Amino acid sequence: MSDESTPRPVPRVRMRNIVKSFGAVQSLRGVSLEVAPGEVLGLVGDNGAGKSTVSKVLSGAVVPDGGTIEIDGQAVHFDQPGDARRHHIEMVYQDLSLCDTIDVAGNLFLGREPTKRVLGVNVLDHRKMHREARQMLQGLGIRIPDTHVDVEHLSGGQRQAIAISRAISFGPKVLIMDEPTAALAVAEVEAVLELVRVISASGVSVILISHRLQDLFLVCDRISVMYEGKNVADRNIGETNLEEVVELIVGHKFSARSARALAEH
Ligand SMILES: Nc1ncnc2c1ncn2[C@@H]1O[C@H](COP(=O)(O)OP(=O)(O)OP(=O)(O)O)[C@@H](O)[C@H]1O
Ligand SMILES: [Mg+2]
DSSP states (O other), X not given: XXXXXXXXXXXXXXXXXXXXXXTTEEEEEEEEEEEOTTOEEEEEESTTSSHHHHHHHHTTSSOOSEEEEEEXXXXXXXXXXXXXXXXXXXXXXXXXXXXTTSBHHHHHTTTSOOXXXXXXXXXXXXXHHHHHHHHHHHHTTOOOSOTTSBGGGSOHHHHHHHHHHHHHHTOOSEEEEESTTTTOOHHHHHHHHHHHHHHHHTTOEEEEEOSOHHHHHHHOSEEEEEEXXXXXXXXXXXXXXHHHHHHHHHHHHHHHHHHHHHHHO
């Protein structure tokens, strides 16, 4: 039972009134977004609606012109991705940012490879790195036959799984994924969605950007719709359906167009 005296749980992420322009383009016109611990939020909207920009603001890759961000109730200010990482926010980009010519384990540990002392010198501890890589992938239910394979030889789905595993290895509280299933085959999509289920069940908040609305209905708790740099609707997954979400995405487009057309006549 909740009444006014029951304090609402503090959201993991609370973004309020975020604005951002690139030159003359107003990409974000006052976006507000909340995600609870362990919640999966689907972020949808037409091309150019501002989904990637708002997620880059949260991951520290884009500095907003205005608005506030709170993590677990604490006001934060991110100037670069390292700042967001310190607050346990990780983002998996669509371009994946893996190194093709480095093997699976090397990609998972890129920049923080385990070392050992040999004759007073620090050297890469290959065995430890591959052992930990295997454990990491196994723990997430990811099947990669050999951690010694260069990632250029992996399938799209396997590469996506490696990129997500790398992000998870930083121990995020918030994981943002921008179109993680856009280029994947059906079975690979299912594997990524299963990964989302596993991660969120462990308490990580997930923000999932996707044009594949059917995927969102399989894993999201809530869907937030953006249009031209603003939030236009927010729905719990159990209280909406595919048709309504499509309508919310394109309906605004057509109503805005007809309003403009009417204004011009
Ligand atoms: N670095 C940038 N410089 C100039 N304009 C930008 C930049 N980043 C984004 N924009 C513009 O901001 C708007 C929002 O872009 P954004 O990439 O956030 O959209 P999106 O919702 O992710 O779209 P999509 O579904 O196509 O990925 C677009 O008009 C885009 O051209
Ligand atoms: Mg985008």
